[in-house]
Amino acid sequence: MEIRYTAIPAERLDAMRDAGKDEFGNKWQLRVAEGWEPLRCCLRKASQDEDIALICYSPWDSPSPWMEAGPVFVHYSACEGYSATTEYPEAHRRSRAILNPFDHAGARAYDHITFLGHEDDHEAALEKVLSEPDVAFVHVRSQEAGCFHFLAK
Numbered sequence: 001m002e003i004r005y006t007a008i009p010a011e012r013l014d015a016m017r018d019a020g021k022d023e024f025g026n027k028w029q030l031r032v033a034e035g036w037e038p039l040r041c042c043l044r045k046a047s048q049d050e051d052i053a054l055i056c057y058s059p060w061d062s063p064s065p066w067m068e069a070g071p072v073f074v075h076y077s078a079c080e081g082y083s084a085t086t087e088y089p090e091a092h093r094r095s096r097a098i099l100n101p102f103d104h105a106g107a108r109a110y111d112h113i114t115f116l117g118h119e120d121d122h123e124a125a126l127e128k129v130l131s132e133p134d135v136a137f138v139h140v141r142s143q144e145a146g147c148f149h150f151l152a153k
């Protein structure tokens with residue numbers, strides 16, 4: 001099974017930068033990274049003093065009652081994105097994560113929600129959830145903060 005890992009699409013981020021605000025009207029504001037912030041545009045941690053922004057983001061691209069929106073860090077200016085789309089993002093491999101799965105109609109697949117600890121094999125767990133016939137895609141989120149990490153399908 002080949003899993004595709006998707007960061008926030010560059011086109012959506014470019015549109016927000018051009019508009020000077022995120023999709024929820026929050027100003028696109030420069031912050032200086034302390035060096036721990038997980039960046040959802042390229043799926044790595046920020047380095048100290050990098051130019052970043054904190055935005056509100058929803059991984060859905062069409063209206064859905066399951067739509068969750070929340071705070072994520074991204075690069076302030078356009079970056080290289082995440083091109084290793086078949087590789088589990090290294091920066092998230094040891095994180096405490098929740099696999100939040102959805103079915104083919106876009107509804108939450110409650111039976112397959114999975115919590116992962118530091119020592120769990122994230123890739124194997126994701127493969128198991130995605131192999132369920134009623135799971136179409138998974139939003140990987142932070143277990144502590146609930147914020148969105150990336151899309152997998």
Ligand SMILES: [Zn+2]
Nearest residue numbers: 041042075079
């Ligand atoms: Zn980035």
